[in-house]
Structure formats: C-alpha cells, structure tokens
Amino acid sequence: MMGVASGFSLTGHIPFCHTFAPFATRRAFDQLFISGGYAQTTINIFGSDPGFAVGPNGGTHTSWEDVALMRMIPNSIVCDPTDGIQLAWLIRELADKAGIHYIRANRKAVREVYETDARFELGKGNILKQGRHIALFASGQLISETLDIAEELALKGADVTVVDMFTIKPLDNNLVIELSKTHDLIISIENHSVTGGLGSAIADVIAEAGLNAKLLKIGVNERFGQVGSPDYLQDEFGLSKTKSKQKF
Structure with missing residues (x-):
C-alpha cells in the first residue's frame, strides 16, 4: 500500500492511505521510511483504532508504538485528533502539504469537544x-x-x-x-x-x-x-x- 502511494505521489497525486494503526506503521515502516521519507514523497496515512480503541481485534491489531515509530521519520508530521471536527480540519490542512503525515483516527463515535467553527494550528497545543x-x-x-x-x-x-x-x-x-x-x-x-x-x-x-x-x-x-x-x-x-x- 505504501509503495503504491509513493508511486502515486511521484506522478503528481496526493495519496491518502487507511488501515489499522499497526499495519499502517509497524508493518509498513520500511516502505514509509525509504519510499516515503527518504524518497521525499508525500503520503497521508490514517491509522485507525489505535491503542485500546481496537477492542476485540486483539493484540495483533493493537498499536502502542505507532506514534513512536512515525516520529522517527525525518520531517514527518504526527497528529492525534480529538474529535471529528479536528480530524476534518487536519485532512484539509495536510492535503496541501508535502511529506509524510500520520494521523491517528477512530472509526467509532467519540465525544465532540470542539465547535464546528473551531480553528487550529499545526504544532500548537x-x-x-x-x-x-x-x-x-x-x-x-x-x-x-x-x-x-x-x-x-x-x-x-x-x-x-x-x-x-x-x-x-x-x-x-x-x-x-x-x-x-x-x-x-x-x-x-x-x-x-x-x-x-x-x-x-x-x-x-x-x-x-x-x-x-x-x-x-x-x-x-x-x-x-x-x-x-x-x-x-x-x-x-x-x-x-x-x-x-x-x-x-
């Protein structure tokens, strides 16, 4: 998946990839590091159901290490959005940026913390x-x-x-x-x-x-x-x- 996404990037497209967090990071890390970061391509990665959110899928689908791995890629951006409003903002914001972008994402409903008109800034708490x-x-x-x-x-x-x-x-x-x-x-x-x-x-x-x-x-x-x-x-x-x- 990440190799194909890198190819899409090299042909002028903006790829978005999604799978369970451990598959998007731990399993695909070498492709992300070399075909993504080292090759200076752009890949937007969504790792769904991180940590305890994975529920009954068990240990093989659990990621306690995805953020640590993605932080190791030089010049990467790593985000863990709070709710759907912040996630939607991140998608729009990162679509126009080059590089490796990792976003943790829940597939299930979460508490909405922000109003629909909330504004954010990357790199600012x-x-x-x-x-x-x-x-x-x-x-x-x-x-x-x-x-x-x-x-x-x-x-x-x-x-x-x-x-x-x-x-x-x-x-x-x-x-x-x-x-x-x-x-x-x-x-x-x-x-x-x-x-x-x-x-x-x-x-x-x-x-x-x-x-x-x-x-x-x-x-x-x-x-x-x-x-x-x-x-x-x-x-x-x-x-x-x-x-x-x-x-x-």
Whole structure:
C-alpha cells in the first residue's frame, strides 16, 4: 500500500492511505521510511483504532508504538485528533502539504469537544482549561477523560490546566516550557506506550531546556495488546479515568 502511494505521489497525486494503526506503521515502516521519507514523497496515512480503541481485534491489531515509530521519520508530521471536527480540519490542512503525515483516527463515535467553527494550528497545543497547579497534556480520545479528571480535581481544590496536544510532532515546545515553569506538576496521558510518544516528547523538551519540572507519564508500560471491549481494555491498561487518577 505504501509503495503504491509513493508511486502515486511521484506522478503528481496526493495519496491518502487507511488501515489499522499497526499495519499502517509497524508493518509498513520500511516502505514509509525509504519510499516515503527518504524518497521525499508525500503520503497521508490514517491509522485507525489505535491503542485500546481496537477492542476485540486483539493484540495483533493493537498499536502502542505507532506514534513512536512515525516520529522517527525525518520531517514527518504526527497528529492525534480529538474529535471529528479536528480530524476534518487536519485532512484539509495536510492535503496541501508535502511529506509524510500520520494521523491517528477512530472509526467509532467519540465525544465532540470542539465547535464546528473551531480553528487550529499545526504544532500548537490548545489550552482547553486554564489552571495554575497541574498541567495535563493529552491527545486524541483521552482528551474527554482528561477534561473530566480536571473537573473532579477542581472539586478537591486543584487548579488544573488541560492541553490538547493534537500535534505530537512538531510539538509545541514553547507551551511545554511555559507551563513547566508555572505549574507544580506536568502530567501526560496517552493511549500509547510511555516510550516514544507524547510523554517522551514532553520529557525531551523539559530536559533540553534544563527545567526543574516534575513530570508524570501515564500510558502503557511494557505490555502487548489483548482481546476485550474498548472500555475494558482502557481500564485494563490503566487509561480509564479511575485508573489514571489513582496514579497521581
């Protein structure tokens, strides 16, 4: 699929590819890296049902590593949209850009966070809730739970900032640095491995800026996928609202 897409790109077309996230990334990585990135072609890739969203398809169809892989391709763009409105904007935005673009996408309905007239910018995080004490960075399907967590923490006296970091590469480094300086704790919550994803990208920024910031990464640690409903898997892998709150 990715080899054919590269050929379409070389003949002046704008290819869009879609399959399950592990097949779009892990299985096709060499083609994406060489026929895509190295050859400087343009391919728009949609990896559907990432992480726990894959549900009963099981471990073979589960991707905890897709973001990490796609971040490794030089000059790639990696996005994890929150809802259908943001996804539609990304499709229009990336259609006019050259390069390798990876978008995580859910096939099932998710909570709509944005209004239809919302505007976004690649490489810029969106502050959905402004606070002072804790900064929660999340993306994709977990934005909904993160907003709920922030509301519950507010009832206990914690003033929480919620950031939709829908562009994981390029990351909004300036926003990470700003919030790391003004908040007591930075937390990343991701439907992905704690290695190589959003939390790792944030950690790199904090370390390279020489900041003395506390960072907690919430994600999947050293596990393969398994069979179950999305709700069951989200809880099993520690990404439900209840399990996430227990970690901090």
